[in-house]
Amino acid sequence: MDALRKKARELLESGDSEVIIGYGEGSGNRARAIFVQKPEETERLILDDRCEQNLAVYLLKREVKSLGKPAIVARLPVLRTILQLAAENQLSDGDVAVIGISPDGELVDLPDFKAIEEYVDSLPLELSPEEQEQLEKIKNMSIEDRWRFWTDEFSRCLKCYACRASCPFCYCSTCVVERNIPQWIPVAPHGQGNLEWHVVRAMHLAGRCVNCGDCARACPVDIPLNLLTQKLDEEVFSNFGLKAGTTSELNYALSTFKPDDQENFIR
Amino acid sequence: MTGPNIYKPYLMKIGKITDEAPGVKTFRLLFQDEEKGKNFSFKAGQFGEYSVFGEGESTFCIASSPTHTGYIECTFRQAGRVTTALANKEEGDTIGFRGPYGNTFPLEDWEGKNLIYIAGGIALPPLRCVIWNSLDLRDKFKDITIIYGARAVADLVYKHELEEWEQRDDVKLITTVDPGGETLEWKGEIGFVPAVLEKEAPPCENTIAMICGPPIMIRLTLPVLDKLGFAPENIFTTLENRMKCGIGKCGRCNVGKYYVCKDGPVFTLAQLKELPPEY
Amino acid sequence: MAEKKLLKKESLGQLFEKLKSDGRRILAPRKKENQIAFEEVSSPEEIAKEYIQTTTSAKFTVFPPCEELLRYRFEDKEVQIEDRKLDPPPTVIFGLRPCDAAGFSVLDAVFSWDYQDAFFQSRLEKTSVIGMSCNEADEYCFCTSVGGGPGNTKGSDILLTRLGSGDYLAEIITDKGEEIVSLAPDLFGPAPSDQKDEFLAEVPVRFEHKELTTKLGAFFDNDLWVEQSLRCVGCGACAFVCPVCVCFDIQDEADKNGGTRLRCWDSCGFSLFTLHTSGHNPREVQSQRWRQRVMHKFSYLPDRFEIVGCVGCGRCARSCPADMNLVEHLKEIVETK
Secondary structure (H helix, E strand, C coil), X not given: CHHHHHHHHHHHHHCCCCEEEEEEECCCCCEEEEEECCHHHHHHXXXXXXXXXXXXXXXXXXXXXXXXXXXXXXXXXHHHHHHHHHHCCCCCCCCCEEEEECCCXXXXXXXXXXXXXXXXXXXXCCCCHHHHHHHHHHHCCCHHXXXXXXXXXXXXXXXXXXXXXXXXXXXXXXXXXXXXXXXXXXXXXXXXXXXXXXXXXXXXXXXXXXXXXXXHHHCCCCCCCHHHHHHHHHHHHHHHCCCCCCCCCCCCHHHCCCCCCCCXXXX | CCCCCCCCCEEEEEEEEEEEXXXXXXXXXXXXXXXXXHHCCCXXXXXEEEEECCCEEEEEECCCCCCCCCEEEEEEECXXXXXXXXXXXXXXXXXXXXXXXXXCCCHHHHCCCEEEEEEEHHHHHHHHHHHHHHHHCHHHCCCEEEEEEECCHHHCCCHHHHHHHHHCCCCEEEEEXXXXXXXXXXXXXXXXXXXXXXXXCCCCCCEEEEEXXXXXXXXXXXXXXXHCCCCHHHEEEECCCCCCCCCCCCCCCEECCEECCCCCCEEEHHHXXXXXXXX | CCXXXXXXXXXXXXXXXXXXXXXXXXXXXXXXXXXXXEEEECCHHHCCCCCXXXXXXXXXXXXXXXXXXXXXXXXXXXXXXXXXXXXXXXXXXXXXXHHHHHHHHHHHHHHCCCCCCHHHHHHHHCEEEEEXXXXXXXXXXXXXXXXXXXXXXXXXXXXXXXXXXXXEEEEECCHHHHHHHHHCHHHEEECCCCCHHHHCCCCCCCCCHHHHHHHHCCCCCCCHHHHHCCCCCCCCHHHHHCCCCCCEEEEEEEECCEEEEEEEECCCCCCCCCCCXXXXXXXXXXXXXXXXXXXXXXXXXXXXXXXXXXXXXXXXXXXXXXXXCHHHHHHHHHHCC
16 A cells, blocks of 8 residues: 555656546445545555445546546556557557556556556456356356346336446447437336346447446446346357457457458358 | 326417428417317416427427417427427327416516517527517507517528518517628618617616527627616526426426526526526 | 334234235335345335345335326327326335435425425325334434434334334324224334333434535535545436435337326436537536535525425435445535635
8 A cells, every 4th residue: 555655646746647546435434436636645545455446437537537647546457447448549558647456456567558468468357256156147047037037137227327327438428328319228217228228238338348347336226237248248258259458459349340250241 | 196197288289380490480389178278378488398299398488479369389499309300290280288387577567668679599489479468468568679680581580570560660670680691682780689789779767678599699788788777687588498397396407496497487687697607 | 292102023913914904015125135125015024124224215105216197199190198097005114214204205395396296196195104213323324414313203104113122112193103003003002111212323413404504505616516526427326216306307208109208217417417409518517416416405405495305314325336425525515614
């Protein structure tokens, strides 16, 4: 933690960064996102197991952008998010100073995207055993049971869009649910409206999800939304061999055509 | 149900469609239930929620005068989902109407006063209602002046009525178009509404001014009224805000603690000055 | 003055049976994995044990997340409207905390303002509340800061307070409460001598809400809103778990034969909430929307209806993905020079 605060202080004092996006003490023994702009306030930064929120969601928010050049405290999901956002042309090299954090909580110096790519490459990106178990449980269900499971989960959905708001990849200035000519996805939180929203959300994140888990954490009614995007990431990987957040070059399976594509319907 | 459904609209038949200007139409609406139509009344300044069943509702003022019974009129510009659906309707089609909602222009307080109406472009409809209302009760008021401008001749709405008002000798009508918006036949003024107002320089004593227009026109016209000596309590305007229920429940249209649908849409400049800039 | 009685814990089961045979459905907090929410129960055993507050509120009983306002059919150029025949089932909400019970009067203030919302009123009429005082509170509770309290009777028809013995002090507050007692009068014994206050949670007052309302009167242009809302991600979680948030949207869903007009929950936190078709948005940035939330609850509602738009249940803070924590912000406002 001291190393982190020291680094943050250096960035602010040298003028390299104007705001540090990091974690601070929250309510009820939670950590929360804080935006440190003065060197003396770097003492508020913390780093421990409670620091789970994907801070990269703030990199594209106009209110945060207006604070100036950011630095960000970046654990693995945040590092992958930055790479993926770069691949999608939302960030350029040098836009944000990255204070890398290893899985053990140590500082990692990552001066540019290439360094981040190399670092991410050195870490395991597979799901943890607990995550695998959760996914297997659903995969082992019959189609009918799976359908029942998900419609049951979605029946609690209130369309609060906390999942969308907390995901760094939901950055569309007008989300598809906000289009009303025509209203592609029903607004109302009834069965059909909820199902359509979650299917669209999962599809729009297929192969882009970096498994930060914020969607499931944000959901006030505890729907395990991350399982949907994890599963679709698995599909994209097994079909196209690509994982999200590994490179800053555009490499997205669902929007790139290659002549040796295994599907031939496009020819 | 313990009571009537306050969200249920009247069924209205589109009686007459007038193309006012590019993208702008006027509908004359007749109550399908004639009994309800006979009993329907409203006051100048009030608005309604007009439904296209299957698309949604849109908020417009009631553009006809309360002195004309049996029908109501609305004028709208095609802009979004509901207004596009409305623009595609034909005479004889059915739409819905909920209202009348909102507060009113207090015409009853203005007996014996001069009235001056200042409007721009598509914003004449909210004033048209009260213009006709005052003309139908002509004896109650002293001088009536209307200053109306639009970007170009084609954008002027209620062209036939403008002619009618021109012919009348108990009302002074000044129409203007922005420089460059005139046609060869144009006989009216050429200039922006604030400039025309300043030139016309109506006296402010015993006069009520009503102004309705795009934000930029209002911003530039208010200083002129101020210069001419109009007190903020005597300048009236109508506000627009995003609405859904129109009856103070959905929480959407508030400007500070006031709801445009309940405490408005008619506000005096004195009231506006107290409102936070949230509209 | 509320009549005091004793309801033994063993009698709950019988009370439930009597309520059910009277044709009432019973909603009570049920635990499902990490969630505690109000659901239909048939016996007291199904009720969650040891909880401070449910995750979502009981607001849906009188104001559902999605509700049909009317239905219509297309016939050529004609439209036929079918009115809703609203016949809500008689319902007893059991175990509602005093904060939530007080919330119904805030909902009522809006739905009965001038135009009487029959959808809301017909449900409220058929709803009875058997409230449950709070023996425990957590750091998110702040009912005492907004005029409430862990044992307050406002909004409850009967308020139960669990005593040391495990039995309940039952305060019969309204006619509806008496009606319930009359279904099973022998279950309600003479009042115990226990002092109710001994069994109530300690909920320290965090701020003075009248002071807050006064402060907010001149706070509109303050820069603090920007700083406070930086971490807000702009979702609707706070509004949707809140027992008194009442803002809604109206949507039409139809095909070529006909359709429905629905009312569904909405949140002033969404950027779309005040967006005009022209593209103009009076609340373009999150700080303006955050300000609206606070002002509406603690300034505009008190000014117009003399009612605070918050009951201090703490759900918003518990559910917020960004840990905004309303109370911290409110205290900051009160303490700002």
